[in-house]
Amino acid sequence: MVALEREKMVFLVVTLAIGIHFTATAALEPSVIIVGAGMSGISAGKRLSDAGIKNIVILEATNWIGGRIHKQNFAGLSVEIGANWVEGVHGEQMNPIWEMVNKLNLKTFFSNYDNLSSNTYQQAGGLYKESFAQQAFDVADSLAEFSRNISTSLTASREEDISILASQRLKNLVPSAPIEMAIDYYNYDYEFAEPPRVTSLQNTEPLPTFSNFGEDLYFVADPRGYESVVYYVAKQYLTSNSAGQITDSRVKLNKVVREIRHSQSGVIVKTEDGAVFRADYVMVSASIGVLQTNLINFQPDLPHWKILAMYQFDMGVYTKIFLKFPYKFWPSGNGTEFFLYVHEKRGYYTIWQQLEREYPGANVLLVTVTDDESRRIEQQPDYETKAEIMEVLRNMFGKNVPEATDILIPKWWSNRFYKGTFSNWPIGVSRYEYDQIRVPVGRVYFTGEHTSEHYNGYVHGAYLAGIDSANMLIRCIKTNFCKFPIAAKGT
Incomplete structure (x- = not known):
């Protein structure tokens, strides 16, 4: 009996010692x-x-x-309501996200915006003459180059930062006509989710993402998300x-x-x-x-x-609205993926993308809004947003455009866990x-x-x-x- 009690005591002491050791080890690991x-x-x-x-x-x-990288089911499709592109590809450095996407073999599609001058629609309907639109794009490109040079000069001389809009004023070429504002919106708001009047020049022109990783963008459209x-x-x-x-x-x-x-x-x-x-x-x-x-x-x-x-610092709001239709009524094929709608109100359903390559036969359009328009849309019923969009589409493509059968409007700004989409x-x-x-x-x-x-x-x-x-x-x-x-x- 005494021997048995002694064994129990030894077991208890050893167990206690082991427990103390584990506790001490755990305490050492932060x-x-x-x-x-x-x-x-x-x-x-x-x-x-x-x-x-x-x-x-x-x-x-x-x-x-x-x-904010999140997929959602939309009319039987897996779409991205948050981040959608790998931005910065084919440069001197490898974008780590592009490397992962390739390892996973996710389906991606190169986004080619080069033909926008052929796909710019007037507010009342019909395409702008390509030569006229191209001239407006050329002026915008020249203005953007001027802004980049100003940014480089300010940085080199360690002068105070200015807004992108201020750099445009230095050129005495502030976009004001509807087509100028639409192109300016495409160049800046579409990227930063906020207008040039609030966006830093030195910290966005040129963008390290494109300077370091390359200027190509790829749209992710994979069922896995x-x-x-x-x-x-x-x-x-x-x-x-x-x-x-x-x-x-x-x-x-x-x-x-x-x-x-x-x-x-x-x-x-x-x-x-x-x-x-x-x-x-x-x-x-x-x-x-x-x-x-x-x-x-x-x-x-x-x-x-x-x-x-x-x-x-700013939290931008960037809203990608998906719409599905019973059939396709927009141009398709090479050079038609992206198109612009010009309206007197800046950012009013300006940037459009048809997703025929990404979702063949699905008859899906994507329109992007940002900033104040995003907040306005989040505060109104979805049916009102849909009605506004249908009016825009019928302005562009005629009164016979069919009603959208499905619409998806993400609401990141209203979500208390995000309050927007990304910083600017x-x-x-x-x-x-x-x-x-x-x-x-x-x-x-x-x-x-x-x-x-x-x-x-x-x-x-x-x-x-x-x-x-x-x-x-x-x-x-x-x-x-x-x-x-x-x-x-x-x-």
Whole structure:
């Protein structure tokens, strides 16, 4: 009996010792909460995992992985309601997203805008004479080149930034006629989701995306969805099932983060459903639009310099509206994929794309609106938007245009988890202020496409930003070269 009790005691001591060892080992591995399972959050998680920091939890507000890279069923088709293009291809450097797309063998289609002068429609109907339209495009190209030269000159002389519109005024050539505004909208609003009057010249002309990665663009139209690239990154460190779904317990969907408490000893993250998570650090990948709202409450408040920097940056709204028709009534074939509608109101259903190559026989059109038009459309019933679009189409192609059988209008601005589609660099934000958006506050780190040093607004920017932000945290952890100043309320 005594021997048996002695064996039990030895077993208990050994078990306790092992338990203490495991606890001590776990304590040595830093823990990180990642807020958001979009490209940046997933990318940051992979970089942390590669560095040996695997004690992570990813909290995602929605029921999907991918964030603003998201497919949706539309009339039996898989369409992208968010990011749709790989922008920056066939340049000196390889766009990392293009590399992933090719590895996954996703279906992509080269977007050729070269023939727009042959496909520019007047407000009251009918095509502009090609020579007239081409002349307007040539003037716009010359104006864009002038703006790029001004930008280069300002940067070289370290002078203050100006808006794209200001550079056009320097040329004394501000687009004002309807066709000039439509082309100007195509050149700038269609890319940045905001007009030239607010967009920074030095930080958008020339664009590093096209300078570094190439000027070609490819439209992703694959049943698996563009989000496949996010899953491609995720599966390199998160467990998944045979169907390709992420099943890792470290990823928690439908977890809406509402409060982040941070101190020198760690962070506490609370979600809307009452759950509480504790960690050494938190990486926030929410969009700049969300950070400009009160969805996430930081305790203590973020310092004023941080808040001011975040509020100075812009969250654009870019809305791709899909329409399906009983039959095709628009021109098709080479050189007809993109067409412009000229209206006296800037940005009024200006940019059109017929998707015959991407979805053969589906009879689908895509029209893009941005900024104030996007917000206006999100606040009105879909049937009113459809009526406006049908009027535009009948102006272009005649009164016999059939009624659309289906319409899909994404509403990113109204969605409290996004509050827009991607960031735009506005006039007035310096590189120093932009760095303030990126830098951590104590144990709170930030990532997202809006923190990408050169590629804000792009999918590759989101991916690279996740890596960059994770590297900052890794340096802090590995070298212990970091401080945790806690911003007191009111400072």
